[in-house]
Amino acid sequence: MSNKKQTKKETPVLLGIPDGGIELDNDAYITKIGGLPVWLDPKTPPSSKVCRCGVCGDNMYLIFQSYVPLPDSPYHRVLYVWGCNKRSCMRKEGSFSVIRSHVVDQTYLKAQRQKEEEKRKKEEKKKAAVTAANNQKFQLGDLWGNSAGSFGNANNVSGGFGMKPATTGFGMKPTTTGFGMKPVTTGFGMKPTTASIVGKKEDTLIDKMKQLNIVSDPIIDTTKLPRFPGQYLYIDEERTDSYDNMGIDMSRYKEYLDMEKELLMEVDEGGETWQGETYEKQHLPRGVDKQFKKFTERVECLPSQCVRYGFLSQPLFYSSLSQQQQQLISSNCKHCNGPRVFEFQLMPNILSILPTTEYATKEQNVVNLSGKTKNIDTKAVLNSWNVGMEFGTILVFVCQKDCHPGSLEDITYVEEAIVVQYETD
Structure with missing residues (x-):
């Protein structure tokens, strides 16, 4: 009886399960762990600071990337989770981060432009009709003996009394983001049937910012980022109807x-x-x-699960929330002041699939005990076994409104809230 009640109230949880290595890692419309980030618009990457550790300042590894469009949204949408692979940076603020990326769907943009064009034509017809009516009144006034000087000069008519000048509205943001249109697909980890994104623009936002010398951080050079081998994730719904x-x-x-x-x-x-x-x-x-x-x-x-996804669902906490964590997820979006909601969490099985310890050991150049190295630091050798990132679970909370700062056609990158829960010492 209680299970039936939960089924009605709770949002179904989708699970991400390992599904083989990635040979050609160049698709933004997939769900994966590891690998390199693939941007919705490769020509407009974000600032390098989004993947820089807030503790040590080094570039972080991509842990998770997923194409997750929302229903009734005009945007293609991807989320990226980053983590520092140094044990010394763990349990410190800034060692993990998450960003949300938007690019408007080309089909929606075309429909929006068509709608604005039709609106402009209607306004022009309306304005022309009012002007013609006013001209007819002046002509009738002349026939009845009223001069232009006594009633008003026809050349001063500006489209009718109280009429606002027509505005085309071309390229303006709609009053609602959804506009009743759904993206081609709205499933977690599902590819769109068409990979159309915003076409080439002569001057991108980044180019304009560079010209004004207001870019404080260079854009990400993906080829210089550290990376784990990429793994596809197979998406399946969690079944909780019976044991x-x-x-x-x-x-x-x-x-x-x-x-x-x-x-x-x-x-x-x-x-x-x-x-x-x-x-x-x-x-x-x-x-x-x-x-x-x-x-x-x-x-x-299902121990093999790497991700639990459920927009507006309830997270599975690894431990009780601290007061600081509670304040973070209760705070509003810093861009639109909308509420934050849970979207997904990364599970500890990721650490058994991504070679975090192996890669951390290579980066730290651990002393080879088989060699004839003098003055070996025993503590350093012992610590070498305790390397790489760690976490119990990583919880991601996003803006419920899925806001899009800036112009409709801009590529946006928005930092969202992340809560990392560790094993208790």
């Missing part, structure tokens, strides 16, 4: 419940007291709380 569909062996689960019951009985006979939640916290491993227990039980249903 059978989730692949749980109920006999093993019953054994677990019986063992737990016996343990509680032994504790009670030994003179110790059991008070439900208090006992649970005392006998679970250090750092394990109710949120973590719920997290692990849910993930065990």
Whole structure:
């Protein structure tokens, strides 16, 4: 009965599951982990600061990229998640980041221009009709003996009394972003049937900013970014209607419940007291709380999952939120002041697929113990085994309005809110 209620209220969660290596990494309309970023408009990349670690200042690795258009939106939409691959930068603000990118759909733009052109023609016809009517009145006035000087000069007529000059509105932002039009596809990780994006423009926004010398950071040179080998993600809906569909062996689960019951009985006979939640916290491993227990039980249903996606759904927290994290996700969008909502989270299985430790070790030039190196720093050698990025889960919260700062035709890159939860020490 409770499951039925949850099914009605909760948004279905989509899972990203590893689906093989990427040979040619040049498609912006896919969902992947690792690899290099592929921009919606390769000629207009973002500033290099979006992928620069806020702790050490080095370039970060792309962890996740996904094409995620929203229903009733005129934009192609991609989200990029970055992470620093240095253990020393973990647990510090700025070691992970996420950006949201927009480019207007060419089909929508064409329809919008056509609509504005039709509006302009109607305004011109209306203005011409009013002008003709006024001219006819002046002519009738002359026949009745009224001179132009006594009533007004026809040459001073400016389109009718109280009439505003017509405006074409060509290229102006619509009052609503959706305008009742849906993108070609609206699914998480789905390719559009046409990969049309905004055509060439003589002067891009970046070019104009360069001419004005107001670009404080150079644009990203993708060829110079560090990268993990790219992996495709297969997208499937999480099935929670029954334990059978989730692949749980109920006999093993019953054994677990019986063992737990016996343990509680032994504790009670030994003179110790059991008070439900208090006992649970005392006998679970250090750092394990109710949120973590719920997290692990849910993930065990499909351990290979790398991403949990559900716009407007509820996240699966790795641990309880800190006050600072709560304030972050409760804050409004800094561009439009709209509310933030949960969109997706990255799961720890990513760390078992991306060679984070291997790549971090190569970058740090760890001392080779087989060589005849003198004065070996024992602490440094021990720390070399504890390298690379770490996280329990990475939660991404975005602007609910999916705002598009700037002109309709501009390529935009907006930084969104990211919450990283780690294992408790």
